[in-house]
Amino acid sequence: MNNQKFDSIIFDCDGVLVDITQSYDKTIDKTCKYILKEYAGIDSITIDHKIIDGFKASGGFNDEVDLTYAAVLSLYVADKLNENPSEFICKVISNTDKTGILSVQSYVKSICDISEFLSKLGSLDDRHRNPVYSIFDQIFFGPELYEKLFEKPSKFSEKGMISNDKVILSVSLLKTLQKEFGKKLAVVTGRGIESIRYSLKDMLNYFDINSSAFLEDEPRALAKPNPAALIRAIQAMGSKNCLYVGDSMEDYMMAKDATAAGNPTTFCAIVGTSTNPEDRRKLFAKSGVQMILESINDIPKVLNLV
Structure with a gap:
């Protein structure tokens, strides 16, 4: 230099x-667990740093909500196919490229019908209606900051992960x-x-x-x-x-x-x-x-x- x-x-x-290892990274895991339980009745594995780093190494996951969405889709498909969730999410990561969530959706759609689940999750382009975005923001910001930013109450009372x-x-x-x-x-x-x-x-x-x-x-x-x-x-x-x-x-x-x-x-x-x-x-x-x-x-x- x-x-x-x-x-x-x-x-x-x-x-x-x-x-952000104790804030954003923890929010990814908490959101993934909540969405899979509420929308599919699935108990999720922990989204640890290996999974997070694996997705991010592709160059297409700067947005933590996209990464959460990718993990949710991966684990949903693993459950439908009776695959080991840890092994399957690694398989998804190996088929991910710099297009990020688009490459994940393309891969899982090629091996499993996820249309019904996608209809529940909605599009990531609509931040205010997409449940992954909504839950992620509520968990990350906490009730006070979330209400200030989005002008509506949070369904959670716990302190926001942003405080970490x-x-x-x-x-x-x-x-x-x-x-x-x-x-x-x-x-x-x-x-x-x-x-x-x-x-x-x-x-x-x-x-x-x-x-x-x-x-x-x-x-x-x-x-x-x-x-x-x-x-x-x-x-x-x-x-x-x-x-x-x-x-x-x-x-x-x-x-x-x-x-x-x-x-x-x-x-x-x-x-x-x-x-x-x-x-x-x-x-x-x-x-x-x-x-x-x-x-x-x-x-x-x-x-x-x-």
């Missing part, structure tokens, strides 16, 4: 600024980066702005909000790895050489596509928040990522800012 002179830095949130977010970002790191990049600090994340503000609080004010993108608040067509939101952020800041910091294959693919579209972007992979950092490091190294760090706290050293 000695020959690089980045003029902006853009961050993903989950797994980068915030450790472990914030890695610090004011001291932000001030160090601000000296180098000034106002050219932004966020392009799958979260909505109120969700990220809940966890980062006043630290969000250090970022150029107008140049940032909060994809949960935007159409699904803009979800990662679509580079449109990243390109928009880069161009809004007038950046000529951006460093994008993420933790997933979707992030890497998005950065590569932004570069291919004429917006030079170097990808920095964060692996320390993964439940298996060494496997994540190997995945990125095999894919050609040159900057792989344990934590965002290593960035100032790598960029010779300290």
Whole structure:
């Protein structure tokens, strides 16, 4: 990186600024168990980090609700076919590609009739009516924040899993980066702005909000790895050489596509928040990522800012 002179830095949130292993990851498991029990009478296996990492390695599951939906479909089909659920979901993962939920639906439809179950679940394009989205949001946000965001009560009384977010970002790191990049600090994340503000609080004010993108608040067509939101952020800041910091294959693919579209972007992979950092490091190294760090706290050293 000695020959690089980045003029902006853009961050993903989950797994980068915030450790989500006890928040989003737990919500995936809780939602999957609830949906399968309520809509199909099935007792679900635990959706552990191996399953989550397996789906995410395909590059098509930046959205945790999509991943939950994929797990639900997989386990429903495993039950209908009397297959071992753990073995079958691994088989589904091996047939998943960067199209994400579309590849999962295509595969399970090819071996089992799931039309009746799909009619109960509805389309992921309709967030307000889809039960997977609804249950996921209620479990993740908790009753107070859910009612604030969606203007309707939650059916659950338990504290939201979002309260288990472990914030890695610090004011001291932000001030160090601000000296180098000034106002050219932004966020392009799958979260909505109120969700990220809940966890980062006043630290969000250090970022150029107008140049940032909060994809949960935007159409699904803009979800990662679509580079449109990243390109928009880069161009809004007038950046000529951006460093994008993420933790997933979707992030890497998005950065590569932004570069291919004429917006030079170097990808920095964060692996320390993964439940298996060494496997994540190997995945990125095999894919050609040159900057792989344990934590965002290593960035100032790598960029010779300290």
